Amino acid sequence: MNKHHTVIIAGGGASGLFLAGLLGKDALVIEKNGRPGRKLLLTGGGSCNYTHDLPPQEMVRHYYDRRAFVTPALYSLTSECIIEHFSSRGLDSVIREDGKVFPSTLRASDVLDILMKDVKTIVTGEAVTSAVKDGNIFTVTTDRTTYTSDYLVIATGGLSYPGTGSTGDGYTLAKAFGHRIIPPTAALCQIRIRNTPFSELEGISLEDITISTRGKSFTGPAVFTRTGISGPAAMNLSRYVTETEPVRICFASLSEDKIRNLGGRKKASGAISQLTGLPSRLVSTLAGPAGDKNISDLSKEDTRRIVSAISSYTFTGTTKKESMCATVTQGGVDTGEVDRKSLESRLCPRLYIIGECLDVDGECGGYNLSFAFASAFLAASSIRKS
Numbered sequence: 328m329n330k331h332h333t334v335i336i337a338g339g340g341a342s343g344l345f346l347a348g349l350l351g352k353d354a355l356v357i358e359k360n361g362r363p364g365r366k367l368l369l370t371g372g373g374s375c376n377y378t379h380d381l382p383p384q385e386m387v388r389h390y391y392d393r394r395a396f397v398t399p400a401l402y403s404l405t406s407e408c409i410i411e412h413f414s415s416r417g418l419d420s421v422i423r424e425d426g427k428v429f430p431s432t433l434r435a436s437d438v439l440d441i442l443m444k445d446v447k448t449i450v451t452g453e454a455v456t457s458a459v460k461d462g463n464i465f466t467v468t469t470d471r472t473t474y475t476s477d478y479l480v481i482a483t484g485g486l487s488y489p490g491t492g493s494t495g496d497g498y499t500l501a502k503a504f505g506h507r508i509i510p511p512t513a514a515l516c517q518i519r520i521r522n523t524p525f526s527e528l529e530g531i532s533l534e535d536i537t538i539s540t541r542g543k544s545f546t547g548p549a550v551f552t553r554t555g556i557s558g559p560a561a562m563n564l565s566r567y568v569t570e571t572e573p574v575r576i577c578f579a580s581l582s583e584d585k586i587r588n589l590g591g592r593k594k595a596s597g598a599i600s601q602l603t604g605l606p607s608r609l610v611s612t613l614a615g616p617a618g619d620k621n622i623s624d625l626s627k628e629d630t631r632r633i634v635s636a637i638s639s640y641t642f643t644g645t646t647k648k649e650s651m652c653a654t655v656t657q658g659g660v661d662t663g664e665v666d667r668k669s670l671e672s673r674l675c676p677r678l679y680i681i682g683e684c685l686d687v688d689g690e691c692g693g694y695n696l697s698f699a700f701a702s703a704f705l706a707a708s709s710i711r712k713s
């Protein structure tokens with residue numbers, strides 16, 4: 328049996344390390360990888376989009392139906408506070424035109440270094456395998472030894488990119504305390520298109536599409552992949568995709584009249600590509616053989632089909648195979664059983680659950696790391712108060 332600790336934090340990722348930095352010597356982080364923060368190093372393509380330049384009242388709109396739950400956390404640690412946190416420790420930020428905030432060095436490793444500087448006690452290469460509470464004391468068992476603590480924080484992340492250590496262990500730990508787990512599924516991932524006609528267009532990006540399913544809709548950039556469509560607009564929608572409901576893409580708004588007005592002997596796909604600003608290879612794929620005809624030779628049916636393919640392309644999508652390589656996990660510990668003002672479990676006093684292990688997921692743009700940090704901040708305030 329090891330020394331008793333005030334707080335044990337299971338998981339040394341974004342949320343766990345941020346929390347440990349705030350609590351200082353009172354906290355022990357137990358991280359299962361040999362090195363902490365492995366997922367953090369992958370974020371933003373290695374440059375770490377750690378928050379979004381928005382006031383909290385607008386930030387909260389980017390967490391789908393968890394807006395109410397994330398509100399206290401995002402008001403207590405705003406994106407301005409996150410930027411200040413890093414800049415006061417010597418790491419300035421850059422804000423991109425689209426509002427995404429990165430470290431000025433564009434290196435995720437610099438963000439990790441800053442977090443690690445504030446962490447006082449950490450053990451690595453040790454996985455928490457179970458935890459129980461007896462009276463006011465938690466006994467935390469790892470694959471090597473046993474620890475005790477007054478508080479336990481589950482910060483083990485979600486289920487995607489298991490190679491980084493996020494293998495869903497937190498769900499098992501939380502379940503043992505009676506928590507309900509909302510089934511985890513992929514979010515912020517590509518949408519596979521059944522029998523995609525676009526595989527030859529892999530890597531071609533589009534500035535502004537609108538993609539929708541089941542009454543939800545996102546507008547923004549997208550990129551074709553070998554098997555489907557990705558990029559911010561598609562990724563933001565991905566959590567809603569089911570194999571039974573159609574997905575629609577408006578590549579550009581177009582009408583039959585607009586095509587007819589192009590007139591003359593121009594080849595249809597080239598003329599429509601010029602009119603809409605869409606890549607000609609995409610227009611050719613969408614228009615099919617009719618794209619090779621001159622505008623004046625298009626039948627009424629050709630024109631109708633082209634308009635429909637460009638302004639309301641409909642397909643069956645799936646994200647079923649993406650759970651391992653999704654950016655985040657949708658689902659996790661039921662937020663109804665966690666106090667949104669402290670992140671303390673409603674079922675077990677002094678047990679806290681933070682970050683992606685909770686059933687909270689945000690859109691692309693720095694929202695998921697913002698919640699990881701903000702939920703850690705709220706838990707730290709609550710632990711310090713009590």
Ligand SMILES: Cc1cc2nc3c(=O)[nH]c(=O)nc-3n(C[C@H](O)[C@H](O)[C@H](O)COP(=O)(O)OP(=O)(O)OC[C@H]3O[C@@H](n4cnc5c(N)ncnc54)[C@H](O)[C@@H]3O)c2cc1C
Binds near residue numbers: 370453496682
């Ligand atoms: C490729 C990629 C790019 C991303 N880019 C961005 C981005 O630019 N901006 C953004 O906001 N979000 C981004 N995200 C999402 C973001 O990284 C996560 O939402 C965030 O890291 C969640 O933080 P966390 O602390 O909850 O979990 P994690 O960062 O996943 O940390 C959990 C930690 O717990 C450890 N652990 C798990 N089980 C145990 C156990 N049993 N015992 C001990 N330790 C354990 C893991 O090893 C891991 O280190 C990205 C994700 C991916 C995969």
